[in-house]
Structures are given as structure tokens and as C-alpha cells.
Amino acid sequence: MKSYWSAIWLSGLITASAALVPLPSGGQVLKTSTVPVSAAISANRVEVARPAQQTLVRIAGGSRLSYHITRLPDPPRVVVDFDGAQLALAHNTVPSAYDPVRGVRLGQFRPQQVRLVIDLARPTSYTVQNGGDDLVLAFADAATSRTTAATSAGHLPVAEASLRVAEFSLPLSLTHEAAALAAPKPEETTLSATAMPLPAQPNPAQTAQAAPAPQEAQRPAAQRFSGEPISVNLKDVDLKDFFRLIHEISGLNVVLDPTVEGRVTLVLDEVPWDQALDIVLRNNGLVQQIDGNVLRIASQDTIRREAEQRLAMARAEDQAVERVTSTRVLNYAKAGDLVTPLRRFLSERGEIVAQDRANMLIIRDIPASMPQIDNLIRQLDRKSQQVEIQARVVQASRTFARDIGTQFGFAVATTGGRTVIGGVPTAGNSSPISNPSQPPPLVTSGTSSLPLVSNFPANAATSGITYSYATNNFALDYLITAAESKGVGKLLSSPQLVTQNNTQAVIKQGTKVPIQTTINNTISVQYIDAVLQMQVTPQITAEGTVFMDVVVENTQIDGGIARVNGIPALDTQSAQTKVLINDGGTVVIGGVMISQQQTNVFQVPLVGSIPIIGHLFKRNAVNVQSQELLFFLTPRIIPS
Numbered sequence: 001m002k003s004y005w006s007a008i009w010l011s012g013l014i015t016a017s018a019a020l021v022p023l024p025s026g027g028q029v030l031k032t033s034t035v036p037v038s039a040a041i042s043a044n045r046v047e048v049a050r051p052a053q054q055t056l057v058r059i060a061g062g063s064r065l066s067y068h069i070t071r072l073p074d075p076p077r078v079v080v081d082f083d084g085a086q087l088a089l090a091h092n093t094v095p096s097a098y099d100p101v102r103g104v105r106l107g108q109f110r111p112q113q114v115r116l117v118i119d120l121a122r123p124t125s126y127t128v129q130n131g132g133d134d135l136v137l138a139f140a141d142a143a144t145s146r147t148t149a150a151t152s153a154g155h156l157p158v159a160e161a162s163l164r165v166a167e168f169s170l171p172l173s174l175t176h177e178a179a180a181l182a183a184p185k186p187e188e189t190t191l192s193a194t195a196m197p198l199p200a201q202p203n204p205a206q207t208a209q210a211a212p213a214p215q216e217a218q219r220p221a222a223q224r225f226s227g228e229p230i231s232v233n234l235k236d237v238d239l240k241d242f243f244r245l246i247h248e249i250s251g252l253n254v255v256l257d258p259t260v261e262g263r264v265t266l267v268l269d270e271v272p273w274d275q276a277l278d279i280v281l282r283n284n285g286l287v288q289q290i291d292g293n294v295l296r297i298a299s300q301d302t303i304r305r306e307a308e309q310r311l312a313m314a315r316a317e318d319q320a321v322e323r324v325t326s327t328r329v330l331n332y333a334k335a336g337d338l339v340t341p342l343r344r345f346l347s348e349r350g351e352i353v354a355q356d357r358a359n360m361l362i363i364r365d366i367p368a369s370m371p372q373i374d375n376l377i378r379q380l381d382r383k384s385q386q387v388e389i390q391a392r393v394v395q396a397s398r399t400f401a402r403d404i405g406t407q408f409g410f411a412v413a414t415t416g417g418r419t420v421i422g423g424v425p426t427a428g429n430s431s432p433i434s435n436p437s438q439p440p441p442l443v444t445s446g447t448s449s450l451p452l453v454s455n456f457p458a459n460a461a462t463s464g465i466t467y468s469y470a471t472n473n474f475a476l477d478y479l480i481t482a483a484e485s486k487g488v489g490k491l492l493s494s495p496q497l498v499t500q501n502n503t504q505a506v507i508k509q510g511t512k513v514p515i516q517t518t519i520n521n522t523i524s525v526q527y528i529d530a531v532l533q534m535q536v537t538p539q540i541t542a543e544g545t546v547f548m549d550v551v552v553e554n555t556q557i558d559g560g561i562a563r564v565n566g567i568p569a570l571d572t573q574s575a576q577t578k579v580l581i582n583d584g585g586t587v588v589i590g591g592v593m594i595s596q597q598q599t600n601v602f603q604v605p606l607v608g609s610i611p612i613i614g615h616l617f618k619r620n621a622v623n624v625q626s627q628e629l630l631f632f633l634t635p636r637i638i639p640s
Contacts, residue, residue, distance in 0.1 A: 041085050041106065041114045050098040057104060057118055059135045061085070067135060069128060074226060076120040078137065085114040100124045100139055109292050227274035235265050242280060243297060249273045250295070257298035260286060318347050318366055325364045328374070333381045335359050341380070345372055384500040385640060387538040387546060392494045392632040393554050395573070398625070399487040405458035405602075405619035407479040409450035414473065423451035430477035431466055450477050456602045456619035457481045478616075493554060495534045498638065508533035513557065515567055530555045530570055538635060544583055546635040551576045552589070575631045583637045592629040598622070 045060040059065070059080070070079040087108040094104040102119040109115035118137065129136045230249060234242065239262045247254040250273060262284050268276055281288055287303045289296040330338070335354035338361060343352055350365035363373060409430040411422035429449040458464070461481035469476040499505035510531025517524055536550040553574035561569035575590030603609070603618030 040088050041082055041116075046092075046094045046104055046106070046116070048094060048096040048098060048101055048104065053141050055096070055098040055101050055139045057101060057137045057139070059116065061133050061135070063133055065130075065133070065135055069137075073123065074224070076123045078118040078120065078126070080116040080118070080135070080137075081109065082114040082116070084112055086112075087114050099141075107292075115292065225272035225275040225278070227272035227277075229270040230268065230273045230276065231270055232266060232268045232276065234267075236263050237265070238262075239264055239280070239284065246273065246277055246295070252290075252293055252295040255294060255296045257296070257302050259299045259302055260297055315348070318349065318368075321366045321368070323349060323364050324367055324370070325362070326370065328361045328363065328377055330359050330361065330377070330381045332383050335361050338377070338380055342373060342376060345369070345376060383640060384502070385540050386498055386500050386638040387540065388496070388498045388636045388638055389505070389534075389536050389538065389548070389550075390494065390496040390634045390636075391534050391536075391550075391552055392492065392634075393532065393552065393573070394628075394630045394632065395489075395491040395493075395554075396628045397487070397489040398627075399485070400624040401486075401622065402482075402484045403458040403461070403619070403621040404480070404482045405456045405461070406454065406616055407452055407457055407481070408454045408477070408617065409452040410474070410476040411450055412474050423453040425451045427452040428455040431468070431479060450475055452477075454604045454617050456617075458483045458619065459621065493532045495532060495552075497534065497536075499536070499538060501538060501540045504535065504537040506533070506535045510555070511557070513568060513570070528570070530557050540637060541580075544637070545580055546583060546637065547578070547580045548633070548635060549578050550589065550633060552631050552633075573629050579633070581633065581635055583635065586632055586634045588630055589633050590631045592627075594625075594627040596623075596625045598624075 040062055041059065045062070047056075047058045047060075049056050049058070061082070065085070066083040068081055068083075070081070071077075072079060087106060092106040094106075096103050100121040102121055105117045105119070107115050107117075120139070124139050126137050126139045129138070227250070232245075239260060240256060242264050243254050243256060243260075246252070264280055264284070266276070266280070277288070280286075281297070285300050286297055287300055289298070289303075334356075336356055339352055339354045342361070342363075343350075346352060346363075346365050347369050350363070350369055352364075353362040354360075355362060361377070363370070365373070407428070407430060409423045411420065413420045428451075430452055431449060457479070458481040460483055462483045464479060464481035466480075467476075467478040495507050495509065497505050497507045508529065508531040510529065510533075512527040513530050515526050515528055517526060531553075532555075533553045534550070535552075536548055539547040541547055551574070553572065555570050555572040555574075558569040558571040563569070573592065577589050579587060579589055581587050600621040600623075601618060602621075603614065608614045608618040
């Protein structure tokens, strides 16, 4: 077991080569230039650009730079220390929109040393080029970072496989984002004319509001500690002595806030020293801040009070800065639509007005807010894609009708006409018997007809056959009538329109039906649509598909239903849905099928139920109807 009081982080230093100098933080000095000169460095001399398959960080010193570079593993970042340099502004940050560089932070680390920290999204290989007054760090993409082959003069390739990280390192927070290093000043950062565009710096007041007060709240659930394991057995020890022990173990300079007081009792075996520090801080309501190699310990109330003071100071500075007025002319977006979203990003003194006639925004705010507003306007004022939408409403109908009927009449009379058997006149009369040679007594000479026994003719018969027979005492008439019809109908409606992305469009065609109403002795006329209408709102997704909120309605006057007080009935088919469709694809968004079958039988009681013979005394009517209604939808994205 190592001694509790020794600076154990010095053990395990790597000795791979003289060019690799181990740091207490677990990083390594990868490149060093030791020209003892003086330079002025500021954020407006730092540029982040991406000319090809790599991201460049360029530092323009104005004179020859003396520097050394350190790479830290967790979280991944690169630290560049400039000796004999002064920071033009107290604190500076340069955001980055290019992977893998997350941002660049600058701070006056020592009186004659400026520290520049490049935060990375992941461990990435890079090369360094010293162009005299300029220093350029080139970070490769993820695909190319695994193989580094830059060996030209003035370049130093960083091969991850050839470097060994020191066994013991400082905790994550060393050179990590801290208020003393990361807080931006109200001054606006101005890039050189040749610099590539960078995201605008945030408003200082908003940055102060968003900055969390206690560092403990930022810790992830699964905290990783990188300090060397120690074993400690303390009983009722003053907190100040415990922090002095941390100083001896870590080599950090420890500064205690005057409000720090209390005692600690703990027993730890082989626990990382930064985890022990974290436990003691949480038990006593304290917070740690790392600024370079200085560890500051303060209470949560002190940190919260300082954050409030910084916020108040930022607000006071905003109130003291004179506002500027500028105008922005929009190309595609409507000025009135951008007032509400942009107002959220103005300072407390900011104002924004839309001038609809010129489609212009008038903005009055402090200068620090203007770059962010301009960046938002560039993102929002973009040309929208257009979508062509075609709908097809297909209505098909089929009808079938068959009607077969019979009529039967006879008369029998005895000799002399005393007894007569036959039909009844109320059932109807048969077809006339023409010129019978010997008509029965009920049939007069010439042309006459018989009363029917059964009368079931086909409705609107289109064909038939008649059989008649007559003697002196007997006459018979039998008629068979039939009708059959078939029908197929198809109705195609195809509305089509073009609209912008995320913009509702409506198209309709048809008739407006006037309806007269009387309310409180006042006669008024209202119009109801009997139209084919399509209402759709398309949304183009990132994958190139189209998501649509669509309503298709086909309303027509129904002539088969009698009007009520002159008002016709309306026949409506509609579909409302939300659907995702590929560009140029067709989908059925809805369909209705109606089938109706009706069979009617009219017959003579009893006799009509006799097999085979019963067909002579009945009527069969069959009616079949079917309707199909389908809605098709096809969107097409119009190329810009």
C-alpha cells in the first residue's frame, strides 16, 4: 500500500521517448515550441473552419508563437499553452459547428501564459502546422482518424496507437469547462474577413441565466473517477486539514472559501482520491471548481450567490450598452410569422417589428444579440419545397334485375249456360280472344277477354308469351311475361393541386345549393356546398417521404330522394386521414363497398307452393345492386 501523504500521482510516468512528457492530468505534451517572444491572443484571432475532410483550428498570433500542446483523454480535449502571451479579453469562447470540434475556450492561465482548450466530441487524431505567426491544428474525420499518415515537413502526426496514457491522472474537471474559463464577456467577437462563417455568440445575459450554479448538478449518474486509489482513516478531522491532504496527493493548489468549515470522519480503502473528495464535498454541501491547476472549494450558497451576481452584472452591462437599430429584408418567409419566434431570443431591451408591405423586420437591440438573431433569420428564411398532390375518387356501381310473372284465366260452362266456373273480374282480365268459333256463354260474340284466376305479371315486361284455347263450353288464357336488365357505371373525379411544404391547400369543384330559412320573420338564404373537395397539408420528411393530413369529400345532389320544401337531399362520400407516402407513390386512403340484393315472390296460395306446377301460378322478381367507392392519393415532390 502506498503512503497516504506521498504524491502518488508521480508514479507510473511513461518513458516511451523524450518527446512524450507526462502530465499530472494524464495527458501528454505532443509538440512544443520554445521561442521566448510575446504575442497578443484574443478570440477574434481564432478561427474554426472545414475546407475539406478535416476541421481546422487556426490561431493567428500576430507574431511568432511559443507554445506547447497537451492532449487530455477524458473528456477528450486538446490544451495549447502559449508562453509569453497576453489575452486581449478576459474570457473568450469560440463555438464550432464542425465535427469533431465542439468549441474553443481561451483564458489567461498565468500572467505570461494564455491557455487555449479545444473541446472534442470524441478522441480524434490531428496534425499540427506552425506557419510562423499562425498555428493550425487539423482534426481528421472519424473514418480517417484511425490511420494517420501525415509526415510532411512542419507536420506532426498524432498516432493514437503509439501513445501511452499515464497510469494516474487528475479528475475530469481539470481544464474542463469552468466559470473562470468558459464565461464569455459581453464584447462581440468579430471574425476576420477571410474567416469562414461561424455560429453567432450567445447573448451574455442568456448565457448567465443558462449557467448552472452548483457543479454537482452536472455530474452524470455513472460517475467515473480517475484519481489514484488511496486508503484513509480519519476521525473528527478538520475539513481544512483534509483539503490540505488532497493538495499533497493531487499536487493541485487548493483555495478554500472563508465559509468552508466543519469536520470529517471517514475510513476508505483503495478509493480514488477524487471520489473521496467528491464524497466529502457532498456530505458538507460544498462545491469544487477547477481553474487550471487551482482547486477552489466553496459552499453551494456562495456559488449560487456568485452566479446571481454574474447574472446581475451581465444585465447591468446590457442595460448600459446603447441599442442599435437594423433592418432585415426576408426573401421567402413572411415577416409577421417570424416576429414571435425571434422575440424569444432578444435581450430584455430588445424590440422587433414586422413591416408587411416590404416584408421586412425592424430590430432594435444591443449589439451582442444581433449575430444570434441574424443566424436564426438565415435558418428560418429559406425556400420551401413544393408538393404536387393528385387525388382520384373512383365510384363504380353494378345493377342487375330479373322479373318473371304469369297470368292465368279460364272459363267452363255447362250446356245451356246454367253453370259457369271461371275467374273474377277484380283479378283482372286476360288478353282478348279473337273470333272464337264457339265461345262459352260468358264470352260474347266477337272479341272479348276472360276474368283472370291469377294475375302476377312482370313489372315493365319487355318480353312474354300467350297461350289461348276456346271451345263451346271452355276457354283458357295463359300469359308469361319477363324482364331483365344489367348496368355498370363508373365515375372518376381527379382533383389536383400544388402547395408549399407545411402549407394547407384546398381545391373544390361543384355546386352551391341555396336553402331558404325563416328565423324571427326574417327570410335568409344560405348556400350549402355540393362539391368535390380536397383539403391537404403536406410535410416533406428528411427521408424524402411525404406525410399528409388530408380530407377528401365528394358531395352530390341525390335525385332519388324527394325534396323537402324544395330542399334536395345530398349524397356524400368523404375520407379524412393522416398518411405517410413515398415520393410518387400511390396509396388507397379509404374505400366503401355497398351491396344490396332483394328477391320478391308473388304466388297463388297453396297452389304456388306445389313443386314445378307452382311456377305457373307465381311471380319471381330479383334485384341486385352494388357500389364501390375508393379514394387514391399520389404526392410528388417538385424539385427546387
